[in-house]
Every structure is written in structure tokens, then in C-alpha cells.
Amino acid sequence: MRLGYFIRLGDKTSCGGTVLGGERSVTLLGVPRSREGDRVSCGKSTGEFHIVGGVDQLKSNGRRVAGSLDSTSSCACNALLIPSSFTTQYESLRRVKPQPAAVPRPDTLQNCGHPDQLLSITTYMAGEINRNVRHPTVVKIRQLNRYDASQDTRAYKALPWHARWWARDPQVVAKACRDEAVALWVNQMDNNSDWNYRAKISQLQNSSWHKQGRYLYHVGLWTGIHYGYLGLAAGFRSGVLLDGIDGQTPLEQRRTLRHWHTPAERVAISIGMELYKRHPEGVVTAKAILHAVVGAERENWGAGRREHGCSAYARLSVARPGGAVLQDA
Template sequence: MAEWQRIAQTVTTPATLDDPFIVTVPCLHKDQAPEIAEWIVEEIQVNVESEDGQRIKRQNAYNAQEAMDRWRREAESLNSAQRLARNMARPKFMQIERHARRAALASWAWLTMPGGVWDHKQYFDPRVDPERGRQFETSGETTRRHHHKYQGYEYFYDIWSNIHYGYVGRYIGFSEDALLDGAGLAQFASDVAEFKMPENRSNTNGEGFRRFDDDTDYLSVRLGISMFERFTPQQLTGPLLMNEITQVEYPEKVGSKIPHTCQGVREREE
């Protein structure tokens, strides 16, 4: 039987070494934010036409002077006796307007308060909404709980309901000032209830009660208001909303917007 024998051993070195290079591994974590954007757009489109939304819109639209002028015009075709009888049942137009505004505010506060039907943050909890809670679960996808990934960032789940608040609120007749100051007042009350000192953010939010609102919440409400001014409900889409969100200068911090890192996801799971 023939035997193998080592005759010689040679080591070669290339004349030149290649420049070092970086291998970029694509992130495999799911972009969850676009799915939430689609859902919030659907919520806006449904709620502006809902029974609650339309009732509040009518209450906000009631104008005492216009109602009084209309009432007077209707009396022009009546004779003297009919006018006299009609004047005895003259409506209290200003009182009706005040009651309509109060009713609109009360309904709005009830719908948007923590745990209200239009407080969307609760639906991320699987105990409240099992299907959506599982769909938007962030474990294994983001570096922080309740933050949802889009491209290189993770966005806090508070922004969605605040965008809805701004858009729907303007659609059903509340002014920009009423919405911004109302959100700030709600934040003030929440801080006091939790024995926290309300923070004055007038340098970013402006004066009035809005100065007490969280800066990310304030920016999100403003975004909803801005989109109302530029787009009809039928024009809204998930991709459009995501594009708008990426243009907002949210502060980079937990509870707002943070960079997404795959290493951060792994560390969260450890």
C-alpha cells in the first residue's frame, strides 16, 4: 500500500491586503407603527361621523344670534295676533347656546378621559382588548415597552390618541385653543392627583393651560389639528400619517421617540 509523505510546506502572503469593510446586517424587527397608524386613521374616520361626534358638532355649531335672526324672519309672514302669541313663547337663545356648549364639553371630556371610549391607550392592554393587545405587543421588537418601531426610531404609544384628539376635536367644532388648553388642563389635574408638581413648559407649549401639557402630547395634538386643516377624513391614510409623524420634532427620550437598536432589544429580553 502506498504511503503519503510530506515533501514540502509553503506559506504565501498576498502582495497587498484588502481594505477592511463593514458588513451591515439588516434589522429584522417589525415596523409596528404603520399598523397602528392605519388603525388610528380608521378610528378618526369612524368617530367624526359617529352619533357622539355628530351630536357634539351640532351643539358646538349652535349660534344664538343666527337662531334669533332665523326666528324673526319666520315671524315676518305672521299677522299681529300670531306674532304676539309667538313672542310669548320666545326661546331663550343665549341660554340655549350656553347649555349646548357645556353639553358638548361634558361629552367630549367623558369620551376622551383616561379609560374613555376615545382614550386609545387602554386598547394596547390585552386585558382590555386581547386581540389588539397581542397585535401591538412590543416584547422582542423594541427596546422599550409601549414604544413601537418605525424605521430607525420607536414612538411612544401616547401619540396616537393625541393625534386623534386634535383631528376629531377640530372636526366636531372645538377651537384649537380649546383643545390645546383642555389637554393641558387634563395633564395638570392628572399631575395633581398623583401628587406631582405640574411642570411649566411655556417655553415650548405657549401660555395658558397648555403650558402644563407633556411636550410630546402637545406636539401630537398639534399634529392632529394641522392634519385637520389640510386633509379631509377620506384623504387620511396610514402611510400619510406616518410621513407626518416622522416630520414632527419629537424630543428623543423615553416616553416620546427613541432610536431603535437591535442590541437594545436583546438587552431588554435578558
């Protein structure tokens, strides 16, 4: 059985919509729990739609409770419902139909029978990035990082010596701003489960690897892109983001962050920063993210990207006809 999570009022859909209905008499962590038939919006078309499907073994007032593995939106996107809380889970009784292994033709690596997955993920991530770039904490960090002590320093030095006793040294203020900005950033990235896209997308796709063309990409990619984009939006320099800050690295080690990030993490953060330079202030698109990911140099990925099993089989079947079929990862 697979573990899913309950859907609540305000949760998002993979197409950028929002769950608009919930059972107010039953709440999860203070938020109404949603059921099949509750209203939901679509991020790509106007109008209201409803939740289709629910947890078979759990009904409330005659309607099945909405779950991440058992419910979708009735919009044309057939969008997935994305849980915002991972503290309440259930076991889905739906059985996944086994799919026969697809044997690819040697003359094409794309005709393997396994669909590409990144466009739906980048559609979701574009909506998240465009919303989070305006988050109050990100705005505050940007203001702190933009403090310029040079002008205040000239005014401070122009004061009589006795007046300086009552004035704050701008250099001290600048350091305090930088320290507060770093503290807010690390806390937001560490402790905000809403921004844990590695866990969210793994649960939604029921896998840690996702196919695009001949490659599989690791789910950790999306957290790095989000980190890099919001980091520049918050006013941090590129070098600081790559080498100076990491919430899971002790303070004394943050200056050596280059030795702690894997190549895949570094390329993901770099993609996020480049996307911000090209599409600043929350106007990044799903296709822009997809093109940046697919266009990244192969040698930079490290263990974050690997070849899809069918691609490897196609090459193997050309080199050794009758060879064993490689299983899809």
C-alpha cells in the same frame, strides 16, 4: 405568561376587517364569543376568510376559542384580531421564542434586524378614525358647536319687550350648547373604553414603545392623534383642544391645560388636527398618519420619542469600537 383577551363577534382586525362569526350559545357581555374557523373579513381585499389559531387550553365544541395573542386572520395581511372588551382575559401558553440580539453594521442604522412597526398601527388607526368621525356623538357635538347665536339674537332683539318673556335668549342657548358639547366630548373621551387606543395597541403589540426607523414612539401618541382629529371634526377650535378641555383635569384648571399636557401629548394632538385639515371627513390614510408622525420635529416630542437601541449602538460602535452593546428598549 402573557395576558390576552377573548375575541367576539364584531371585533376588528388590524387591516380594517371585521370578525363575522361567533358561537351564539356562549356570549361575553352579551356578544357571541368567536372560535378558530369563524368567518372574518379583510379590510384590503374582498371575500371572506377565517380565524386561524386559538387558545390552546380552552376549547368549545371541539374548536379553540379565539384570543388576541393566539389568533390571526387567514387573509394575506395575516392581520391581528383586536378585542373590543378588556374585561375577560386569559393567560397565553404560547412561548415566545427568544431572538438573538442583532448587531448592527455601523454603515447603516436601518439594518438592525428589528422590523418597523408603525405602518400596521397607522393602518388600524386610519380605520378607527375614519369610522369614529361619523359616530353619532361626534355628529351631535358638531351640531351643538355650530350653533350661531348672531342671527337669532337680531330676531330676539326685534321682538317687543313683552314677547321676550316667552322667548329664549340666544346667548343663553349658545352657552347651553357649548356646555353640552363639552360635557358630551369629555364623557366620550373618558368613559368610552372602545376609544382607549393606548390600552388596545399596547396589548396588541405587547409593548408600550414601537419602532420606526431609528426611533421608538410611545403608545400614547395614538390616543392624542385620535383626540386631535375628532376634536376638529366635532367643531372645537385648535386652541380649545390644546388648552381648554381635558377630562382628567378639574374644571377650574381647564383654562391652564397648557401646563398639564406634556410635549408629546401636544405634538400628538397637533398631528391629529393637521391631519383633519388635510384629510377631512374621514378620508385619512395610513400613510398620511405615518408621514405626519415621522415628519414631526424632533425637539417637539419630549419623552414621547426616543432613539432605538440599535441606533445608539451604531453610533457608539463608531466612537468606541468594542464598546458594550446597548439592549433594545
